[in-house]
Each structure stands twice: as structure tokens, then as C-alpha cells.
Amino acid sequence: MKLVTAVIKPHKWEDVREALETFGVAGMTVSEVSGYGRQKGHTEVYRGAEYDIALVPKIRIEIVVEDSDAGDIVDIIVKTAQTGRIGDGKVWVMPVDSVVRVRTGDKDEAAL
Amino acid sequence: MDTGYHAWMLVSASFVLMMTTPALALFYGGMSRSKSVLNMMMMSFSSVGIVGIVYVLWGYSMSYSTNEAGESTSVLGLFANPFEWFGLEGYDPSGYIGVGFQLTFAVITAALISGAVADRLKFSAWVLFLPLWVTFSYFPLAHMVWGGGLLSGEEESLAAWMFGVTDGMASVAPVDYAGGTVVHINAGVAGLILALMLGKRLGFGKEPIKPHNLPLTMIGAGLLWLGWYGFNVGSIVFPADGTEESNALFIAETGLVWLNTTVAAAAAVVGWMVVEKIRHGKATSLGAASGVVAGLVAITPACGALSPIGAIILGLVSGALCALAVGLKYKFGYDDALDVVGVHLVGGLVGTVGIGFLATSGGLFYGDGAKLLVVQVVIALFAMLWSAVFTFLVALLVKAVIGLRVDEEAEIEGVDFSEHGETAYDFGTAVGRGRSLVGNTTTDKVKEGASA
Numbered sequence: 001m002k003l004v005t006a007v008i009k010p011h012k013w014e015d016v017r018e019a020l021e022t023f024g025v026a027g028m029t030v031s032e033v034s035g036y037g038r039q040k041g042h043t044e045v046y047r048g049a050e051y052d053i054a055l056v057p058k059i060r061i062e063i064v065v066e067d068s069d070a071g072d073i074v075d076i077i078v079k080t081a082q083t084g085r086i087g088d089g090k091v092w093v094m095p096v097d098s099v100v101r102v103r104t105g106d107k108d109e110a111a112l
Numbered sequence: 113m114d115t116g117y118h119a120w121m122l123v124s125a126s127f128v129l130m131m132t133t134p135a136l137a138l139f140y141g142g143m144s145r146s147k148s149v150l151n152m153m154m155m156s157f158s159s160v161g162i163v164g165i166v167y168v169l170w171g172y173s174m175s176y177s178t179n180e181a182g183e184s185t186s187v188l189g190l191f192a193n194p195f196e197w198f199g200l201e202g203y204d205p206s207g208y209i210g211v212g213f214q215l216t217f218a219v220i221t222a223a224l225i226s227g228a229v230a231d232r233l234k235f236s237a238w239v240l241f242l243p244l245w246v247t248f249s250y251f252p253l254a255h256m257v258w259g260g261g262l263l264s265g266e267e268e269s270l271a272a273w274m275f276g277v278t279d280g281m282a283s284v285a286p287v288d289y290a291g292g293t294v295v296h297i298n299a300g301v302a303g304l305i306l307a308l309m310l311g312k313r314l315g316f317g318k319e320p321i322k323p324h325n326l327p328l329t330m331i332g333a334g335l336l337w338l339g340w341y342g343f344n345v346g347s348i349v350f351p352a353d354g355t356e357e358s359n360a361l362f363i364a365e366t367g368l369v370w371l372n373t374t375v376a377a378a379a380a381v382v383g384w385m386v387v388e389k390i391r392h393g394k395a396t397s398l399g400a401a402s403g404v405v406a407g408l409v410a411i412t413p414a415c416g417a418l419s420p421i422g423a424i425i426l427g428l429v430s431g432a433l434c435a436l437a438v439g440l441k442y443k444f445g446y447d448d449a450l451d452v453v454g455v456h457l458v459g460g461l462v463g464t465v466g467i468g469f470l471a472t473s474g475g476l477f478y479g480d481g482a483k484l485l486v487v488q489v490v491i492a493l494f495a496m497l498w499s500a501v502f503t504f505l506v507a508l509l510v511k512a513v514i515g516l517r518v519d520e521e522a523e524i525e526g527v528d529f530s531e532h533g534e535t536a537y538d539f540g541t542a543v544g545r546g547r548s549l550v551g552n553t554t555t556d557k558v559k560e561g562a563s564a
Contacts, residue, residue, distance in 0.1 A: 044322070045388070045392045045394065045396060046322060046323060046396070046398055047398055047399065047402060047435075047438045047439075047451060047454075048388075048391065048392070048435065048436075048438050048439040049439070049442060050392070051320040051322060052320075053320070
């Protein structure tokens with residue numbers, strides 16, 4: 001099993017959610033996060049004073065999937081979240097040792 | 113007696129009161145940080161509370177009182193006898209509407225200063241500063257400019273001393289329609305002096321100190337604009353003779369002042385936005401809200417002396433200059449938190465001095481020479497000097513008695529909590545509103561209290 005984590009631009013969230021649902025992803029965890037990458041945030045101006053805002057808002061999506069699906073899911077996220085402009089985000093995949101469904105006690109693949 | 117006029121004056125007085133609460137409270141409150149918004153608003157509310165009382169006790173008397181023979185009780189043209197109509201005893205109640213109107217001017221002028229001291233002034237220091245400052249800086253200047261004192265057009269004024277007297281009045285009378293010197297220059301200088309004496313906020317110039325709610329600021333600016341019609345249009349004196357000719361003149365002047373107030377504010381919004389677009393690539397909401405105020409400040413002394421075209425020019429200049437001036441605090445290193453200096457002092461100077469250029473009667477651009485310009489510069493300088501000296505002395509006294517600044521811990525925590533024991537916003541915690549993650553101690557205490 002794999003954990004796919006994606007950090008994307010907030011306005012792309014609806015597109016990504018639809019694409020993943022169409023693919024058949026049953027569930028995911030989504031959070032509003034902030035951070036920065038190579039672009040280093042942005043600048044805001046208040047009455048002529050410039051403030052460097054280091055952290056910009058992003059959406060983080062976490063999905064635990066079977067090994068065989070991980071590659072497709074990564075491709076779907078990259079395709080739908082891509083704008084080609086700086087700050088589009090990152091997707092990464094990590095191995096997952098075990099999963100338990102809290103309601104039933106089902107383990108691993110059965111719990112997905 | 114004209115009932116329509118007096119009805120309008122009651123409305124005007126209420127409009128000007130609205131400029132302090134809620135307009136200025138919202139304008140400043142939105143610009144401050146979330147940990148000091150209540151304190152910011154409390155400084156406006158306390159100005160209504162304290163200056164309102166002081167004004168009735170000795171403020172009006174100190175600005176305008178005359179003796180039983182109807183002669184001014186002026187002391188050297190600087191202020192009138194504070195005890196002549198103490199608590200309005202001996203004053204004709206038919207003039208109470210006028211007292212109320214003037215009261216609201218004192219209230220908002222004092223409240224304007226609070227923008228310079230955001231986040232760090234002790235609330236007790238502010239409460240003590242208010243009555244002292246209006247007594248030593250506002251009431252004397254109101255007397256000097258509007259009460260027939262040194263900065264008016266009377267025979268015993270600076271203007272008369274400079275350019276002579278015609279028919280018992282100064283040949284070149286200074287113009288301050290609704291408070292360029294008394295209100296805006298006075299508040300702007302006081303803000304500067306206090307900001308210098310208090311020192312910078314912790315983190316000023318190093319970390320972002322952003323406005324916490326710009327919609328509040330924009331609502332406040334909009335309400336200020338509305339209230340300003342009471343401020344300016346209410347300042348027209350109704351002709352006592354009641355002839356058809358003077359009535360027509362009154363109506364014409366009312367329309368002119370309303371229009372000038374409107375177009376100056378409109379032009380200043382444009383002026384401020386253009387400067388921002390050129391300098392930073394974007395016109396901001398805070399800039400538009402600030403432009404409104406910058407234009408209104410500048411047109412305040414000038415609204416009866418200019419043509420609408422003159423008002424547009426004055427507004428554009430004021431919007432652009434104030435937009436440039438708010439950056440001065442970073443250059444010179446004084447922390448005028450919400451730009452009382454950049455907007456009110458600079459805007460007040462633009463308006464007061466601009467009259468010398470743009471007045472349709474007496475202005476340099478209208479071929480009437482530079483005498484009015486000289487007079488306007490002199491009254492502006494005198495007002496600045498007076499305000500600077502007495503603000504400094506009053507603040508020194510307050511500092512000696514209770515101190516000016518909160519301690520470092522209180523400032524970091526926020527003056528809302530340290531000075532008032534309150535916080536403006538409560539969004540609850542992540543898991544359950546107001547509940548602790550480890551044990552329900554809060555809930556348990558409430559239950560115990562309920563059963564006891």
C-alpha cells in the first residue's frame with residue numbers, strides 16, 4: 001500500500017477531487033495548509049509599505065491506495081492540478097506498512 | 113427663526129458624532145491588529161465620553177464665551193474665559209444646538225490622534241491625556257481661529273497685523289471653513305509628538321504589522337465620508353437678516369460646500385489609486401479608503417472658498433501627496449501607526465495652504481496676489497507650533513503621573529487583553545468549541561457553578 005500526498009493550488013482542488021472520484025478513489029483526507037516553495041511566497045502592499053508574506057495557502061490531499069493504483073493517481077493529480085505557472089505544488093508517494101479501519105477492525109487492503 | 117436650518121444643524125451634529133462612533137472606530141479598528149482592535153475602538157468611544165463632558169463644562173466657554181456686555185472674554189486672543197459659561201450656566205439655551213455641533217468637533221479631533229498611538233499607549237494615559245489636551249491645545253486653537261482670536265479675521269489678529277484693517281476687519285482674512293488648522297493640523301501634530309514620545313511598536317519595520325480587517329476600514333471610511341457632510345455643510349452660518357437675497361446666498365453656498373466636499377473626496381481616491389498603481393502595480397482597498405479621508409481632510413478648510421474645479425484639483429493633490437507622505441515614517445523612523453501624520457497633518461496642510469492658491473477670491477491662481485497665501489501659511493505654522501508645544505507638555509505631565517507605554521509583555525500579548533481584559537474574536541479551538549483536548553475542565557466548572 002502507498003500513501004499519496006499532494007500539495008496543490010486551492011483553486012485546483014475541485015478539479016482534482018472530480019478527477020479522483022471519476023477514477024474511483026473512495027476516500028481521502030484534505031486540509032488547508034500554508035507553505036512555500038522556490039517562489040518564496042508573495043508581496044503585499046499596505047499604504048506603501050511592502051510586506052513579504054512567506055507562506056501562501058495550499059490544499060493538501062492524502063490518499064492511502066493499493067500499490068497498483070498509486071502511479072495512476074499521481075498522474076491524475078499532476079494532470080488536473082497543473083497550470084504551468086510557478087507554485088503548482090508537489091506530489092509524493094510513501095510506503096504504508098499497515099492500515100486498520102476503526103469501525104470494523106478490518107486490516108490492510110480490506111480496510112481501504 | 114428658521115426651523116429648517118436648526119433641524120439641519122441637529123442632523124449635522126449627529127452626523128459629526130457618527131464620524132467618531134462608529135466611523136473612526138471602524139476605520140482605525142480595521143487597520144489595527146486583531147489583538148488591539150478593541151483598544152483602538154475604545155479610544156474613540158472614550159473620546160466621546162470624556163471630551164463630551166469637558167466640552168459642556170468649560171470647552172465651549174473657553175472657545176467662544178463673551179461677557180454680559182457681549183464682548184469677547186479673550187485672553188490675549190489665545191483663549192476665552194473658561195468659567196464665563198461653566199457648564200453652560202448663563203448661556204442662552206437657544207444656542208444649545210450650536211454648542212452640540214461644536215462639541216462633536218472637539219470629540220473627533222481628539223479621537224483622530226489615537227491612530228498614532230495604536231498597540232502601545234496605556235489606556236489610563238489616554239484617558240488622562242484627553243481632557244488635558246483639549247483644554248490646552250484644542251480649545252485655544254478653536255478660540256484663535258473661530259472665536260475671534262489671534263488666527264481669525266478680527267482687528268486684533270495676526271492677519272490684521274500683517275496686512276492691515278479694512279472696516280474693522282483684517283483686510284486679508286484667513287480661511288478655515290471647518291477645521292483645517294483646529295482639527296486636522298492640530299490632531300496630526302499631536303499624533304506626531306505622541307508617536308515620537310512613545311517610541312516604535314515592537315517589531316516596527318522588521319515584521320509585518322498588517323491591518324486585520326480591511327472591510328471594517330472601508331465601512332468606516334464610507335461612514336466618515338457621509339458624516340463629513342455634517343462637518344462641512346453644517347459649518348455654514350445662517351444669515352440672521354432673513355432677506356430673500358441672503359437666503360438665496362445661503363442655499364447657493366450650501367450646494368457649493370456639498371459639491372466641493374464630494375468631488376474633493378472623489379478626486380483624492382483617484383489620486384491615491386494612481387500613485388499606488390504607478391509605485392506598486394495595484395490599487396488597494398486600503399489606499400482607496402485612505403484617499404477618501406485625505407480628500408475630505410484637505411477640503412475641510414477650503415470647501416467654501418473654492419470652485420468645484422478647484423476642489424477637484426485640491427483633492428487630486430491631497431490624495432497623491434498623502435499617498436506619498438505615509439511612507440515618510442519608514443524613512444524617518446517614527447511609528448505613526450495608522451498614519452495620522454501622513455493623512456491628517458499633510459492633508460490639513462494641503463487644504464490650508466492650498467486655499468492661498470485656489471481660493472476664487474484672494475487666491476494666487478485667480479490673480480489676487482500672494483497675500484492670502486502668506487496668511488494661510490502663517491496660521492498653519494502657528495497652529496503647528498501651538499499644538500506641538502502643548503501636546504508635548506501635556507504628554508510629559510501624563511508620563512510623569514502614570515507613564516505612557518504598556519510594558520513589553522502586555523504589548524506582545526495585545527493591549528485588548530492587557531488594558532481591557534477582553535479579546536475581540538473567539539473562534540474556538542480545533543476540537544470542540546472552547547473545550548480542552550485533555551479533560552473537560554471548562555465544562556466541569558460551569559456545571560459545578562450551575563448546581564451550586
